[in-house]
Amino acid sequence: MNTTSGTLDEALLRLHSAGPEFRGYLSNHGPMAVEAMVRNGQAGSVHRWLDAYADKLEDVPAARSRITDANWPEALGDPSRVTDWTGYFTEKVAERPWRELLTEWWPRLLPGIAGAATHPVIRVGHTVRSLLTDGEDAVLIAELAHALGYWAARHLPLPTAVHPTGGATPSEALSALPRITDQQVTPVEGYAQLASLPGWLTTAESLHLPDDPEAVRQGLTALVRAATLTYAHHGHRNGIMLVHAATAPNAVLRTLPALPRHLWARSFSAAWAASSAITTLYAADAPRPAPSAEAVTPEEVFERAVAHGNEHAIKFADTALDIAATSEDGDTGALSAALNALAQIDKDD
Structure with a gap:
């Protein structure tokens, strides 16, 4: 070993x-x-x-x-x-x-x-x-x-089912989601508000859900990337809870290779429903500038997360490094999001 x-x-x-x-x-x-x-x-x-x-x-x-x-x-x-x-x-x-x-x-x-x-x-x-x-x-x-x-x-369905039938990309649908007013609620309290929140269900169902398994994998990867980048500029209302909008779909993405391909589309759909709910509950409406990651490597970002010590910061940095590794243009947005988590999350939380 x-x-x-x-x-x-x-x-x-x-x-x-x-x-x-x-x-x-x-x-x-x-x-x-x-x-x-x-x-x-x-x-x-x-x-x-x-x-x-x-x-x-x-x-x-x-x-x-x-x-x-x-x-x-x-x-x-x-x-x-x-x-x-x-x-x-x-x-x-x-x-x-x-x-x-x-x-x-x-x-x-x-x-x-x-x-x-x-x-x-x-x-x-x-x-x-x-x-x-x-x-x-x-x-x-x-x-x-x-x-x-x-x-x-802890199995808990959302109070309202989400059936994506639209043509929006994960980034487009995620950015269009409404927000609840009180973002210090527990997830269960927040989930209960979704069915009556104007525009939430229609926006959540605007996502394009492909049939082809490889397109599903690409769409799920795009969702993890969009949720990670959302944290970079919208993670200041509830820094801990919003990380799960990215880490949950990434967990599903990591599991896909162990699953039959006929389960991939429903996996994407479920991951999206969870990510969209958490974004609505915990993402700030107005963006703020994110920390620059131009001068740091992915390895340095993760080292900083471990030194910070908070478990949410570590897990989110892990997901951010996944996204940074798939970037084809040298984009540092995912690393910037991880640095923002270090700024937003108190190590003792």
């Missing part, structure tokens, strides 16, 4: 002794942040970062009753059953290949992508990236069970 994958395994084993949330609703970002650090050349900082982060975590919640193939629908979306769900998926990944399990459960979980502010799907995306990069590994397989269990427990 190489040094970086060994570090990730060690960190995940530490994190599996803690629950997926703390203080009743805050997500344990440890598995996502340490995976991003390992993937971006910062494995040497993982345990030092985790030593500080672990102080806020809580024990694994008590199990209640066993979830089975027969009774799982009644437990879907019940956060009090999160340990039961982890146990269920732990059993399942021991019985069959992880890709088969993911293919079966992905379409079941997608409608609830907005649950827990999209953290469960983000955790799944980080895990799948490592499985695809490093190969099958017992600790990563266990992490997938934890991530899927968290998603099943």
Whole structure:
């Protein structure tokens, strides 16, 4: 086992002794942040970062009753059953290949992508990236069970379904979204406002959703890029929450290669619905200038995020580096967005 994958395994084993949330609703970002650090050349900082982060975590919640193939629908979306769900998926990944399990459960979980502010799907995306990069590994397989269990427990459909049928690009549709007035609401409180918010549903459904799988991949990549660049100039109203408008669709994008192509279009649609909702809830209406990234490299940006220490800043920098790597014209907008996150997010938040 190489040094970086060994570090990730060690960190995940530490994190599996803690629950997926703390203080009743805050997500344990440890598995996502340490995976991003390992993937971006910062494995040497993982345990030092985790030593500080672990102080806020809580024990694994008590199990209640066993979830089975027969009774799982009644437990879907019940956060009090999160340990039961982890146990269920732990059993399942021991019985069959992880890709088969993911293919079966992905379409079941997608409608609830907005649950827990999209953290469960983000955790799944980080895990799948490592499985695809490093190969099958017992600790990563266990992490997938934890991530899927968290998603099943926090499964939450948006109050209004979004069916994209228009011709707009992700950038065009994202920039046209309305905003809610109070951007300090919880996601659940904000989601409840969407159905009655003038222009939200029509704008959300204006997105062009292609049929061709490769066009879907390109569209999803364009969505991650648009959401990342939106943060550069509109991230000053709620710097923490807005990062998920980019990191959630990026998690879906990272998962596509592990899924059958016939699931790609609905994956794009679900990612867009979540991203558009979060943008409406947490993006500032009036833009502000973003920090310049002309004099920094992607590696330096990520190093700054790790030094900053906040888990949201680290995860968002990880996504920004993905976008910067796909830029064909040397555009520094994604790196500028990551620097803005460092400015907007207090490291102690």
